[in-house]
Amino acid sequence: MPDHADTTVRVRYAETDQMGIVYHANYFVWFEVGRVELCRQLGLEYARMETEDDSFIVVAKASCRYKRPARFDDLLTVRTRVAEWQRRTIRFAYEVFHQASGELIAAGETLHVVCDRLGRPKSLPAKYRSCFATAGCPPAQSPGAATQRRKAHDSN
Amino acid sequence: MPDHADTTVRVRYAETDQMGIVYHANYFVWFEVGRVELCRQLGLEYARMETEDDSFIVVAKASCRYKRPARFDDLLTVRTRVAEWQRRTIRFAYEVFHQASGELIAAGETLHVVCDRLGRPKSLPAKYRSCFATAGCPPAQSPGAATQRRKAHDSN
Amino acid sequence: MPDHADTTVRVRYAETDQMGIVYHANYFVWFEVGRVELCRQLGLEYARMETEDDSFIVVAKASCRYKRPARFDDLLTVRTRVAEWQRRTIRFAYEVFHQASGELIAAGETLHVVCDRLGRPKSLPAKYRSCFATAGCPPAQSPGAATQRRKAHDSN
Amino acid sequence: MPDHADTTVRVRYAETDQMGIVYHANYFVWFEVGRVELCRQLGLEYARMETEDDSFIVVAKASCRYKRPARFDDLLTVRTRVAEWQRRTIRFAYEVFHQASGELIAAGETLHVVCDRLGRPKSLPAKYRSCFATAGCPPAQSPGAATQRRKAHDSN
Numbered sequence: 361m362p363d364h365a366d367t368t369v370r371v372r373y374a375e376t377d378q379m380g381i382v383y384h385a386n387y388f389v390w391f392e393v394g395r396v397e398l399c400r401q402l403g404l405e406y407a408r409m410e411t412e413d414d415s416f417i418v419v420a421k422a423s424c425r426y427k428r429p430a431r432f433d434d435l436l437t438v439r440t441r442v443a444e445w446q447r448r449t450i451r452f453a454y455e456v457f458h459q460a461s462g463e464l465i466a467a468g469e470t471l472h473v474v475c476d477r478l479g480r481p482k483s484l485p486a487k488y489r490s491c492f493a494t495a496g497c498p499p500a501q502s503p504g505a506a507t508q509r510r511k512a513h514d515s516n
Numbered sequence: 517m518p519d520h521a522d523t524t525v526r527v528r529y530a531e532t533d534q535m536g537i538v539y540h541a542n543y544f545v546w547f548e549v550g551r552v553e554l555c556r557q558l559g560l561e562y563a564r565m566e567t568e569d570d571s572f573i574v575v576a577k578a579s580c581r582y583k584r585p586a587r588f589d590d591l592l593t594v595r596t597r598v599a600e601w602q603r604r605t606i607r608f609a610y611e612v613f614h615q616a617s618g619e620l621i622a623a624g625e626t627l628h629v630v631c632d633r634l635g636r637p638k639s640l641p642a643k644y645r646s647c648f649a650t651a652g653c654p655p656a657q658s659p660g661a662a663t664q665r666r667k668a669h670d671s672n
Numbered sequence: 673m674p675d676h677a678d679t680t681v682r683v684r685y686a687e688t689d690q691m692g693i694v695y696h697a698n699y700f701v702w703f704e705v706g707r708v709e710l711c712r713q714l715g716l717e718y719a720r721m722e723t724e725d726d727s728f729i730v731v732a733k734a735s736c737r738y739k740r741p742a743r744f745d746d747l748l749t750v751r752t753r754v755a756e757w758q759r760r761t762i763r764f765a766y767e768v769f770h771q772a773s774g775e776l777i778a779a780g781e782t783l784h785v786v787c788d789r790l791g792r793p794k795s796l797p798a799k800y801r802s803c804f805a806t807a808g809c810p811p812a813q814s815p816g817a818a819t820q821r822r823k824a825h826d827s828n
Numbered sequence: 829m830p831d832h833a834d835t836t837v838r839v840r841y842a843e844t845d846q847m848g849i850v851y852h853a854n855y856f857v858w859f860e861v862g863r864v865e866l867c868r869q870l871g872l873e874y875a876r877m878e879t880e881d882d883s884f885i886v887v888a889k890a891s892c893r894y895k896r897p898a899r900f901d902d903l904l905t906v907r908t909r910v911a912e913w914q915r916r917t918i919r920f921a922y923e924v925f926h927q928a929s930g931e932l933i934a935a936g937e938t939l940h941v942v943c944d945r946l947g948r949p950k951s952l953p954a955k956y957r958s959c960f961a962t963a964g965c966p967p968a969q970s971p972g973a974a975t976q977r978r979k980a981h982d983s984n
Binding site for chain 4: 530
Binding site for chain 3: 370373374393396407432
């Protein structure tokens, strides 16, 4: 099982702005594209999670650091991994590379809370947990440990 | 009751593209802003139509003619009117003006079919029909009449 | 040389709306994706046309008919062809198919005017014209002929 | 001079997703709306900064915490302030409130680097610095001080 998924995205004209580069909010859409693809490779169909398991992966936090601009028609790789998961939350990490140069152009994270159709937090269904477990994404053993790792990331 | 609604939209940076003007697909979003506002002024809350009356206004056709560019931070007026309605369809017409110059920058139309939650076409609930009627938007008297008016429009 | 280009688009979560289907304005973005790909297959790099040939392909008119909904994660084919071109304008036609069922879900057109960096209309550079010509996209022989074909299309 | 700007945003149908709430990336667009409005109230026209002063405010970092969902047609207040500025960077902070309930629904930050047309970092022109200064946004006195304040924010 993969510990990350690489997805190709080609920059659309619609995604550029008058500065001639990609408008920054669009990176979060690409993160979503990468996240859906990682889930698929882990055997989890996002669409089915909603309809069959009443599990919605609501975004609680999102962040991105922009290193270099992306331009119209660029081919990019969105690399996605599960950074951490707990009973009710999943944290994904993303890196976006420029395929031609190999350069890292952005890196980000999203934190998600599992909710039911009505927006009430619930535990991640067991079958998803086992998926993440076999994918080599160990759950955070304690809130303390999680915080420590997050701090290490933030100080990069 | 108004026969049209004027709504102000200020161009967002996100809506521009690398040509330095508004990306064309965004005009359809502004049309939606105008449509929702016209409905509100007619006493119809779009949000309630969906939740309380199981009436979804699905887009069946959309078109726009672009006359002049719109630019970041421009103040625009979106003028919306009901061009025509029948038992199951509504046609809205839009004009977008540049507020500073008064110039027409785009004009368009959308045709909508009333559907229930499952996407099945249904008749427009009576209370909406009376709203449109008092607003001076007569229903098309016959398919022939509707077609004739549409032709007149297309040849503009 | 191809007379059309088929491009795959997977529906993004960001492209859906609260009706549970793709928001209609996004089809125009997919048309752009198809248009850029067709140009690439004809040997025309959209990005270079702007920077090297000072030729911007400005949208003058856009329209779409929606036949069936598209949903999150659906794989779609955007089929694009040059419907007609003249000295200063190009008209592209699009069909969007649902890959799983083969069903046509939408069809549309965009009309473009070739402009320079300052937005002034100009003739399509000769090298592009020969591209379109060899691709089996004959120029409209006369305004009258073009109009007639367009009428035939509109009456569909 | 104001130390913050309040801007009203009404949620567009286009901004919702199939979960029935606003798609998370759109908050960053609202942040931009608030940022442009704050600059305007400080006497800085964003559009002119680019054309007249060759100063582009490139996004280097963006983050958002989502507290409560926003829904179609909701009226929201985007409250924006300059959290900190230095010679070449500006940090804006945002809070989004639901106007009907007064509840905070999201809070975020963006860090910007001032660049010229070619993307090279440059110092913020003096006239902007004096604007921020009189607006009660003191520059960070030292990297250490800035970091400390940021940490206090992150631990909220």
